[in-house]
Amino acid sequence: MRADQILHPTEAGLYCPPGDFYIDPVRPVPRALITHGHGDHARAGHGAVMATQQTLDIMAIRYGEDFTASRQAAKGVARIGGVQVSFHPAGHILGSAQIAVMPDKGPKIVVSGDYCRAPNPVCASYEPVPCDIFVTEATFGLPVFRHPDPLLEMTRLIASMAEFPERPHLIGAYALGKAQRVIALARQAGIDGPIAIHGALQRLSDYHVEQGIDLGPLVPATAKEVQAQLVIAPPSAFASAWVQRFSDPVIGFASGWMAVRARARQRGVELPLVISDHVDWPQVTQTITDLAPEEVWITHGTEEGLMRWCELQGIASRPLRLVGYEDEPE
Amino acid sequence: MRGFAHLLERLAFTAARNAKLRLLRHYLEQTPDPDRGYALAALTGDLKLRAVTPGLLRGLMAERIDGQLFAMSYDFVGDLAETIALLWDTDRDEDVPLHQAVALLSETGRAGLPSTITAMLDRLGPSQRLAFLKLATGNMRVGLSARMARIALAEMGEPQVKDIEEIWHGLTPPYQPLFDWIAGGTRPEHAALAPFRPVMLSTPVDLDQLRAFDPALYTAEWKWDGIRVQAINDGGTRRLYSRTGEDVGAAFPDLLEALNFDGAVDGELLVRRGLDVAPFGDLQKRLGRKVVGRAMLDSHPASLRVYDAMIWQGRDLRDLPHEERRAILETADFGSERIDLSPLLPFATWDDLAALRADPPSIVIEGVMIKRRDSAYVGGRPRGPWFKWKRDPMVVDAVMLYAQRGHGKRSGFYSDFTFGLWDGEVLVPVGKAYFGFTDEELRELDRFVRNNTTERFGPVRSVAPKLVLEVAFEGLNASPRHKSGVAMRFPRISRIRWDKPAAEADRLQTLKDMIP
Numbered sequence: 095m096r097a098d099q100i101l102h103p104t105e106a107g108l109y110c111p112p113g114d115f116y117i118d119p120v121r122p123v124p125r126a127l128i129t130h131g132h133g134d135h136a137r138a139g140h141g142a143v144m145a146t147q148q149t150l151d152i153m154a155i156r157y158g159e160d161f162t163a164s165r166q167a168a169k170g171v172a173r174i175g176g177v178q179v180s181f182h183p184a185g186h187i188l189g190s191a192q193i194a195v196m197p198d199k200g201p202k203i204v205v206s207g208d209y210c211r212a213p214n215p216v217c218a219s220y221e222p223v224p225c226d227i228f229v230t231e232a233t234f235g236l237p238v239f240r241h242p243d244p245l246l247e248m249t250r251l252i253a254s255m256a257e258f259p260e261r262p263h264l265i266g267a268y269a270l271g272k273a274q275r276v277i278a279l280a281r282q283a284g285i286d287g288p289i290a291i292h293g294a295l296q297r298l299s300d301y302h303v304e305q306g307i308d309l310g311p312l313v314p315a316t317a318k319e320v321q322a323q324l325v326i327a328p329p330s331a332f333a334s335a336w337v338q339r340f341s342d343p344v345i346g347f348a349s350g351w352m353a354v355r356a357r358a359r360q361r362g363v364e365l366p367l368v369i370s371d372h373v374d375w376p377q378v379t380q381t382i383t384d385l386a387p388e389e390v391w392i393t394h395g396t397e398e399g400l401m402r403w404c405e406l407q408g409i410a411s412r413p414l415r416l417v418g419y420e421d422e423p424e
Numbered sequence: 425m426r427g428f429a430h431l432l433e434r435l436a437f438t439a440a441r442n443a444k445l446r447l448l449r450h451y452l453e454q455t456p457d458p459d460r461g462y463a464l465a466a467l468t469g470d471l472k473l474r475a476v477t478p479g480l481l482r483g484l485m486a487e488r489i490d491g492q493l494f495a496m497s498y499d500f501v502g503d504l505a506e507t508i509a510l511l512w513d514t515d516r517d518e519d520v521p522l523h524q525a526v527a528l529l530s531e532t533g534r535a536g537l538p539s540t541i542t543a544m545l546d547r548l549g550p551s552q553r554l555a556f557l558k559l560a561t562g563n564m565r566v567g568l569s570a571r572m573a574r575i576a577l578a579e580m581g582e583p584q585v586k587d588i589e590e591i592w593h594g595l596t597p598p599y600q601p602l603f604d605w606i607a608g609g610t611r612p613e614h615a616a617l618a619p620f621r622p623v624m625l626s627t628p629v630d631l632d633q634l635r636a637f638d639p640a641l642y643t644a645e646w647k648w649d650g651i652r653v654q655a656i657n658d659g660g661t662r663r664l665y666s667r668t669g670e671d672v673g674a675a676f677p678d679l680l681e682a683l684n685f686d687g688a689v690d691g692e693l694l695v696r697r698g699l700d701v702a703p704f705g706d707l708q709k710r711l712g713r714k715v716v717g718r719a720m721l722d723s724h725p726a727s728l729r730v731y732d733a734m735i736w737q738g739r740d741l742r743d744l745p746h747e748e749r750r751a752i753l754e755t756a757d758f759g760s761e762r763i764d765l766s767p768l769l770p771f772a773t774w775d776d777l778a779a780l781r782a783d784p785p786s787i788v789i790e791g792v793m794i795k796r797r798d799s800a801y802v803g804g805r806p807r808g809p810w811f812k813w814k815r816d817p818m819v820v821d822a823v824m825l826y827a828q829r830g831h832g833k834r835s836g837f838y839s840d841f842t843f844g845l846w847d848g849e850v851l852v853p854v855g856k857a858y859f860g861f862t863d864e865e866l867r868e869l870d871r872f873v874r875n876n877t878t879e880r881f882g883p884v885r886s887v888a889p890k891l892v893l894e895v896a897f898e899g900l901n902a903s904p905r906h907k908s909g910v911a912m913r914f915p916r917i918s919r920i921r922w923d924k925p926a927a928e929a930d931r932l933q934t935l936k937d938m939i940p
Contacts, residue, residue, distance in 0.1 A: 236493070236496060236497050236500055237489065237493055237497055237511055238497045238500065238501055238507060238510035238511055239510075240510070240550070242550070250430075253430075254434075257446065257447065257450060258443070258446070264835075332829075332835075332836070333829070333880075333883075334836075335836065335870075335874065336836070337835055337836030338835075338836040338837060338870075340835065340836075341833070342832050342833045342835070343832075343835050345831075345835060353510065354500070354501050354506070354510075355436065355437075355501075355503070355506060356501065356502050356503070358437065359437070360882050360883075361882065361883075362829060362831070362882070362883040363437060364437050364438055364439070364443075364831065365437065366437065396496075396500070398496055399493060399496050399497075402490065402492050402493055402496070403493065406490055
């Protein structure tokens with residue numbers, strides 16, 4: 095079976111005809127395999143969903159228990175129609191997985207979803223899965239992106255908190271994954287006191303704690319007098335009147351995009367923190383080198399940069415130009 | 425250089441003045457000599473190094489990265505130095521002392537520059553690489569004036585801003601004697617001729633307040649709408665300083681050449697053709713130029729209208745009463761037609777002066793200055809001896825078009841407003857204002873913006889054009905750079921016209937008719 099008969103892009107997302115399922119579809123479909131719980135990959139309303147138990151739990155938290163008619167937790171190798179599938183850790187957020195699609199005859203395809211190879215205290219580490227065709231993201235697919243050690247970014251945050259002790263530090267971080275990672279990093283960096291969180295982070299942070307991840311003392315940032323100097327909130331909160339309760343705050347944002355000043359300025363950020371849950375350029379190129387697939391497919395991001403690199407290395411690549419995935423999900 | 429790189433990064437993203445000052449002060453307190461002095465000079469633009477050209481930097485990259493990948497990266501990042509700092513591939517991150525980098529950039533010859541820069545970049549982590557490249561290309565752009573640097577220095581020790589201003593121009597990087605003085609050592613001696621002397625400033629006043637004073641104790645003169653300067657000829661060394669102590673002489677060689685006297689005087693820099701004083705916009709054309717062309721010198725001749733004297737023919741007049749300093753100036757020969765004395769206004773009562781102020785003989789007059797006859801010349805802004813009684817501001821009724829979120833104390837509030845005037849059926853943006861309203865009004869404006877948003881672009885929202893703002897401003901220039909063709913000076917919101925329909929706001933032509 096040819097590769098594009100096993101998996102090919104459609105308007106709804108990547109479709110596998112022999113298994114009759116979609117991977118991370120952007121609209122409701124009868125059967126979906128979901129790599130991770132971010133809103134642009136995991137949507138409600140599918141007939142059946144297969145994902146890791148943690149991703150299923152996260153979807154239930156976000157969309158309610160009835161987010162799908164039928165759900166199945168991924169475990170080992172499963173057969174769906176004419177293919178076998180297996181899920182492997184992607185190191186992106188809690189529950190995130192790569193999905194390997196193995197036809198009875200033909201190339202093995204690994205869809206990595208969003209992935210990251212830097213150590214992350216809130217999820218299992220990325221695991222390389224040998225394959226013939228590697229489907230990768232290219233969110234940070236330019237050689238300018240070399241994410242620094244996130245603990246170094248934390249020392250910048252701590253330095254700012256010491257330099258401006260009277261100012262609350264409001265750090266924007268996406269509610270699922272990034273927020274908990276920033277909190278865990280802050281703990282690693284030695285911030286022991288209470289950290290205030292925006293209400294939108296509460297249930298997802300509770301779930302991380304239930305899963306055995308220590309986030310330390312968290313207090314709601316909804317109180318009239320927020321006592322913690324460090325406050326974590328989804329970036330959208332900074333555009334709302336919610337932020338007006340803080341007096342002269344330092345606004346920060348934790349994202350891989352913060353490596354580029356123009357992007358940080360666009361955000362109106364005073365303290366950009368380069369913390370990313372995606373592979374940076376050295377990681378993505380190293381991954382492709384390690385796996386040595388016959389072909390690389392690129393789902394979304396700045397694919398031109400990665401395609402040029404593949405060309406220079408003599409590796410076949412093609413863009414899938416999947417629509418509906420955001421740079422970094424809200 | 426790690427600390428310097430960190431400072432640059434913080435300054436680049438910090439808008440609030442006080443926060444900038446604190447960052448700078450902490451850096452200066454924590455950094456040893458001579459690095460802090462070089463950093464200070466780099467930030468204020470006083471560090472003269474060999475300028476590394478963009479061509480040289482591109483050449484370095486061409487050897488290290490595929491041309492297409494470089495082009496895509498540069499296109500994405502938008503800044504050459506930043507692109508290179510991000511692309512450079514090294515795992516090292518040494519803390520290279522700033523003075524080493526400075527020495528390297530000032531001593532290396534042209535031929536050795538590429539390999540020297542490569543070797544340095546190989547030793548540095550990303551933020552230091554950017555700092556080094558910004559230093560090398562001479563382009564800091566962190567919004568820090570020499571004035572702010574002096575304020576930060578003053579916060580570090582006993583000497584006050586005006587004390588530091590007085591010696592500033594005699595100092596050279598890395599300013600060791602200055603830091604020693606601030607730490608409690610002896611005051612550095614004037615190393616240079618023609619030093620800047622702190623300028624005496626006035627406080628605003630109105631007719632009601634004036635009535636409390638005896639008019640006989642005061643003189644009055646026109647307040648000219650140019651640039652307040654200090655003009656010096658000290659034994660042949662000529663200087664022109666702004667009132668904050670910046671040396672602005674390079675842009676006004678014609679006036680420097682005309683300073684044929686011996687002394688230091690306080691006056692207004694104006695563009696004057698014969699007896700006609702030109703509007704501020706003409707003077708603005710001369711500002712900030714490194715080289716002024718012959719044609720510009722002829723068409724926009726600079727002149728000086730003298731208000732006061734600090735030093736005259738070797739004598740320090742500052743402790744004399746204003747009246748006596750004035751008497752010396754009345755008989756003085758300034759040695760050039762470009763320089764004249766600001767005339768006094770005859771008045772017996774404040775109402776006389778009010779009548780004069782209401783009908784000035786030139787549009788380049790922005791009010792009257794009132795000075796106590798017995799006042800000494802004191803640097804700074806003492807309360808009382810000198811008053812400015814400015815003409816009433818011009819106003820237009822404009823419509824709010826866009827609003828932008830503020831920073832720091834205004835975080836989360838839409839506090840910067842772009843407003844427009846009618847041109848036919850369209851509203852043309854004419855300016856931006858972000859002050860003039862109370863905290864309570866800010867909350868009301870913020871609520872209006874949130875409830876009337878039509879589009880969002882990052883931190884900016886466009887709003888339904890229905891709120892009329894009365895905008896007050898000090899002056900108006902024709903400006904080809906602005907879409908509307910006009911630029912306001914010091915626009916601020918003087919009233920929020922909740923009552924007025926947008927259709928009744930002013931027309932663009934009304935504003936254009938106000939251009940002098």
